[in-house]
Amino acid sequence: SQQGEEDPQALSIQEGENATMNCSYKTSINNLQWYRQNSGRGLVHLILIRSNEREKHSGRLRVTLDTSKKSSSLLITASRAADTASYFCATAPEDSSYKLIFGSGTRLLVRP
């Protein structure tokens, strides 16, 4: 079964609002990553957070990690129509970090 599960499955917001997506996972991890996928395209890496980190920022992205709850969140601030895409979390299990296990994704629609 998949390691990560995202919540919500779909999110629709107005341009300028913040978007928050959550990811829960099942086993201990080495790191957790977030990816973006535009319709019909390959996935693009956004940000990586290691198991000993609690928060990380990259531009308008903020990622948090709570290993005690086995959960992570991705916050996109001041969203733009161009942020419309699917967002996936992926975990590298602690005992097999050469693998990346993906969640089912959140579809984000940013309305102009």
Next chain:
Amino acid sequence: NAGVTQTPKFQVLKTGQSMTLQCAQDMNHEYMSWYRQDPGMGLRLIHYSVGAGITDQGEVPNGYNVSRSTTEDFPLRLLSAAPSQTSVYFCASREQGSRGAEAFFGQGTRLTVV
């Protein structure tokens, strides 16, 4: 840099046919993986490799074979295509590293089995 290149982009197969999906990367990455993406299911790991000559099964390996004779190439073979294998297939590569590394993805192969 080409990154990760997948061919073909689209393919239609008849049930029972076999074919090979090609994946090549030019970044000298040790790790390579194949995923399939179905609606509402996210990406599921089919097979992966941690280096030339070393492959292993992922979550959904049945019906697929892989080999890794070189660092650059990681082909995925469908032995006898079934309609359940209709999906979008993605190849990815990563650097080896204990502190983690991002994956680079190809643009995908959209496969339809009729």
